[in-house]
Amino acid sequence: MTLNQEQSEKNIAKKEIESENLEKVPVKVYIKAKSKKIKLKAKENAKILKEKSKELSKNIIIQAKIVGQKIHKISQDTQRKIHEKQEEWREQNRQKSRENEINSDHEINQKDIRSDPPKFCPFCGQQVSPGGKFCPNCGNSY
Ligand SMILES: [Zn+2]
Numbered sequence: 001m002t003l004n005q006e007q008s009e010k011n012i013a014k015k016e017i018e019s020e021n022l023e024k025v026p027v028k029v030y031i032k033a034k035s036k037k038i039k040l041k042a043k044e045n046a047k048i049l050k051e052k053s054k055e056l057s058k059n060i061i062i063q064a065k066i067v068g069q070k071i072h073k074i075s076q077d078t079q080r081k082i083h084e085k086q087e088e089w090r091e092q093n094r095q096k097s098r099e100n101e102i103n104s105d106h107e108i109n110q111k112d113i114r115s116d117p118p119k120f121c122p123f124c125g126q127q128v129s130p131g132g133k134f135c136p137n138c139g140n141s142y
Pocket of ligand 1: 121124125126136137138139140
């Protein structure tokens, strides 16, 4: 069988496969054509999969960025609240010390002045004990 003959036989077989008139197709050619189809399909699927995973990882990066921005904002808000609370505390303390001067009630108020400013959890804003290490509210270390 010459190359041309083989080629034309294959082409006929191909047409028969496409028209699903399979009984005319030699088994070998049929299997070859089928496996070629399967290989092509697998290649195609791999390509689709690759593209999808690319898209997915892009989305993950975007999501991570969004989450990061949210965390940053929450942390900034919490820091601001802590700052406000500490300012409030300082103001109260100033008022107390003024009252202290007026009342000269040293024993109670001097204790307040000597105490450290209150500490707040940098993660959730919960007031925490200055000597502690972990937030009783969210469990983060501070
Ligand atoms: Zn906390």
